[in-house]
Amino acid sequence: MIDRGAVQAWAGRLKLAVDARRRRLGNGTRLGGGPGASLEFHDHRPYLPGDDLRHLDWGVLARTDQLLLRRYRIETAPRVEVLLDASSSLGIDPRKNTLACECLLLLALLARGDGARCAIWVATDRWQRYEPQGLEARLDTLTPTGAAGFEALPGPALMPGAQRILIGDGLNPGGGPALVARLGREAGQVSLVQILTPEEQDPAACGPVILADVEGGEQEVVRDRTLVTAYRERLARHLAGWDQALGGRGAGMMRCSTAEGLEGAVAAMATAGLVHP
């Protein structure tokens, strides 16, 4: 069950860090990629009869006798998209599911508080769009299902330029770069809030066992120290791939442990710069 009080308390003390250039201006707009109407200079183009004389670059005219028009960048409203990977691996530990839902709810509240448009997508065995109204009740009843998750499902209808935040364990066999290339395409920023259990982060050796994947498949192994060391190395390489894919595209990867709960997750998000007091 989500600790609504704790989420609301954090939501009241934090702000979502949206790119300053994408903040609302006046009536709620942000800078886009193409030419339009704003105060941000975009480029010049030759003057054509009928163009607005207010946008003529008089300085260039005085210096070169060329009629050039100043074009400005278009303004759009900021948009935050939160994508939750609620495949079966999220339900391997109830605390993992709860912490993921709490992070999602917190980010949705912060986006709403910042005046941004917030779209919430949840991937189980298919993509479902959650509306901000009644979000808490839907998250309370969310049951992680399916083996698809982010990697196997075709991407939902995402908006170019949005700040995209992925929530999940990030343990996809295809690796972070492929997923970021697909789900982060045309995003303004993209980052991952990674939720892991202590067992996933640092498993212990326990001898011969059948390892059954909660999303399908199993394997007989001798889980000795050699195998555990190999697991840690693969996990480290996998996480390095995520770090590399997310580098320079926003807050990066925020590692959260179910042992540390929401407080630890908030600390990770604040350290990465996704939220700030």
Add this chain to the structure above:
Amino acid sequence: MSAWWALLAIPAILAIHWFRRALPRRTVSALWLWGERHAAPVSGRRRERLIDRTSLRWELLAALALLLALVDPRWFDRPPARHLVVVLDTRLSLLARRQDGLTVAERLTQDLTTHFATLAPDDRVTVITTGTPPRVLVGPAVPRDQATLGLTTWKTDQTWHDLAPALDLAREVAGPTGSVLLASDRPDPAAAHVGTLLRGEVRPTAGLIAARWRPGDLHLRLAAWGQPQRRELRVTGPAGDLVRRTVDLVPGHPLDVNLPLTTTTPIDIHLDGPDPQSADDHVHLLPPQPRQVRWWCPEPGPLRRALEAQDGARPAPPAEADLVVGPGPRATGAWRITVEPGDAPPTPGPFLARSGHPWLEGIDATGCRWAGGVPLEHVPVEEVLLAAGTTALLREAPDHHLIIHADLTKGTLAEHPAWPALLAQVVANRHAHLPGRDDRNLDPGTVVRLVLPPGAEALVVDDGGILVPGADHAVLLPVLERAGLHTLGIRRNGLPEPWLTISVSPLDARLGDLTPCLSGDHPAPAAPGSTATAGRHPLLVLLAAGLAGLALVASWRAQRREDGP
């Protein structure tokens, strides 16, 4: 060939090791992180998995080493398969006709077909087309025959765009061992480190480089490259020719032509005459549809006079008005202006305006004596747009409501230039929030913000892409790279409706300019590992046989350990 029968040893070994053995079960969320051995879907499984034993590994290794020693040794002489990633330029400039009568695209298709025929049968080809985003036309990594067949679907119908995204994708697909080949008509700086197949030719051309249709006025810009040319400019409508004029074009001196035009039907503009590049000799334009801001102002006075003076605005009944003056009822989405004088003493400024607010762009109230302001403590501070000292003068209330705290019968505001400028800005901003678009002819590479009609739930682009509007009921229409007509529809109550047709112009000065074009081949740099390996060495067979023997011995020892106490 009979040596391949040795492969039967592998299923035999697996069958021997097919033991049933119960082990404790642990649930994990990422099995692949534990290694790939024996992973299999649970569904449908009825037997226990093979246990990963050392003896099993040794026995499999022995079988494979034996196979290696026995199979046809010529297998080692073959060079490794190569991966060629071809980037096809889809810009309209490739429609230019060469001296040999073929277009650049046709000639490139011929030469690529020839090039593919020289590849080895197990080489692989991926074909990527340029654009935003670039697309994989054929592949990835298909046989050469399939790639040749895929070339027939190559279309050069896109406006001028950057080749770098396609080349980046090609490098990624090619990886460290593949090679990239750009097929185009001219060199590109982004293709500095890849192979190129260029078939462009420098030829004299002429064409349209800009066309702009304002109500009552058509403006065209024409240019020639290479040598002076005489052409016939023709503007046609559904009923026939509207304008016919002979123009003389001189390289380096674009010609501007202004034509009065009152028709309200689509027109076609032709630049007739022999031209190797015909893609820029014709453009189809849709007539402008000026949208007007409908306003309602019941009381005569300075506010009404200022609205009557605005271009692109006209009075309308309150139920239809986009902009309502006064506290009366207004339609959904309509903006409102009210004048609410306060009792603050007249002030000559200085005036403090909210920076960057669109309603105040270019407004300078310096020299105005403003009467009727309201003390700041009586209004929500976040709504104030213009203040003087501790007096609020302009406010923006929710739902696009402009409140003017002024007594227009006193002070000098109604006579000051800032007064009509303020109303002009409000009308201009309201115009920008009206559904649709005045000019439905888009320049290539333009991103357009479109406000949808009331009740529209989504915008459907060419019966394909769906864009959902934001809080301001607007969508950002991405760059449409295909030149020509595009159909925009909306969804209302879940049902599709046609809404707007827009025309994307192909015109770009770089399209008709063939002077940077070039013909020539620059081969792709050889990728590491793409050269043929050395021929067979008899020692290799001996090594494989020895390895098989050692593996058999090791297997025997491992099995003894496993079967021991």
